[in-house]
Amino acid sequence: MDLLNKIAIVTGAGSGIGRASSIKLASNGAKVVVVDFNKETGEETLSLIKEQGGEGIFVQADVSKSEDVQKYVNAAIETYGRIDVFFNNAGVIQKISPLTEIDDAEYDRIMSINVKGVFLGLKHVLKIMEGQGSGSIINTASTAGIRSEHSMAVYSASKHAVVGLTKSASLEYVKKGIRINAICPGGVQTALTNSVTEMFETNGYVPDELPNMRMGRYAAPEELAEMVTFLASERASYMTGSIVLVDGGLTL
Template identity: 40%
Template sequence: MEVKNKIVIVTGAGSGIGRATAIHFAKHGATVVVSDINLEKAQKVSEEIVTNKGNALPIKANVAKYEEVENLIKETVSEFGKLDVIVNNAGIGPHLLKTHESTLKDWERVISVNQTGVFYCMKVALNQFLEQGYGNIVNIASLAGLKASPNNISYSASKFAVVGMTKSAAMEYATKNIRVNAVCPGYTESALLNQLINAKPEMDAILKSVIPMKRYGKAIEIADAVVWLASDNTRFITGQTITLDGGTSL
């Protein structure tokens, strides 16, 4: 995939899909800014990339804070002179409750990261992309942003929003050499999935029963699609949501 020498930011890159995506970009020759709210985790992923002869820079950022997003992109451009791609992956899961039982605190916590955080990253990155004349955004949405997801109101709302923001921005900047796409993973091996299964162990069998492939996705499988969308191999693709769910949406 044609991402060699591209400067790429991956948010929430300290673990899970973000970590796999950062490493995958580096393997294909990109320079990766490994961003995470947990600097220690970001540093470990960055060190792993450098150990394997890749290029990486760890930067701490809480995407729910606008000034930290501004600093993330400012620092990246200051260090490398440009920004080619931003992967908006940072996200958190909710407490699994029915809508009427959900707390205001939980709603605000999830929306601030999963929805507002993506908006902040898109807004600041787009200003940079418009200035330099090109750019590429890949948002990490979810199957929960395409299909009903009970006991999951805040997460579902946030991911439906990411799909909508992706499509709206893709139309706005299609003539500006800026592409905006999203991937919608189904049940994928991750901290969020572990959180669900730990809370309700019976969910493991239930979830696998609705996946035609009878297994969870792997983070590297999601990363592969992200790097592909960010590459020059997909220059005529924008505004799309690619679903990776082992057939669950069927």
């Protein structure tokens, strides 16, 4: 198995891409530190890992709080002694609306989780990986980090920031044995994307333009998990600073 006995941390692991990737990493031999704000869904993911014979622990954390990020890093080190893979994945979607109607609290919520959470994860995990002289980090950006999405100005800005953090961090650590890449999903069948339709129905607001799902379907979370697992492994040994589109042609 590609990741036999490697230690992986996955944030936002309670659902969607985070859950699918946690299970896939474990099936490839990794021991997984499952991190989520939601205790119930996070523990469900851990149970699914153990049901297939995998190993891991669960840590409840708010990724926007430095002390919580330090908590999941400490848990990984105290339990397993190192961190080989970090899937810096936790994120939220904004309430879809015109820019002028986005209130300050919504802006702060999106940027706190999507940008500060990714930054804090990088900050704390990189210190460990630098000491080891090795590691692979995968950040979750979005197609909205490559091009803007209509009526999602703050979300688009947050994911552009994730792309920028990925490129800058990869440049800093390119000679230190640490690879840092980002995936850009575009339309994945998760609770997060399901909430978009609910927003349209609840708010009565539909953007002038909607994403063009060129393949005629959303991706399954497991399809993104395949890319995460590849980037985590030595098969991607010459990849760093890469912003990888997994979008079914959405950005074409």
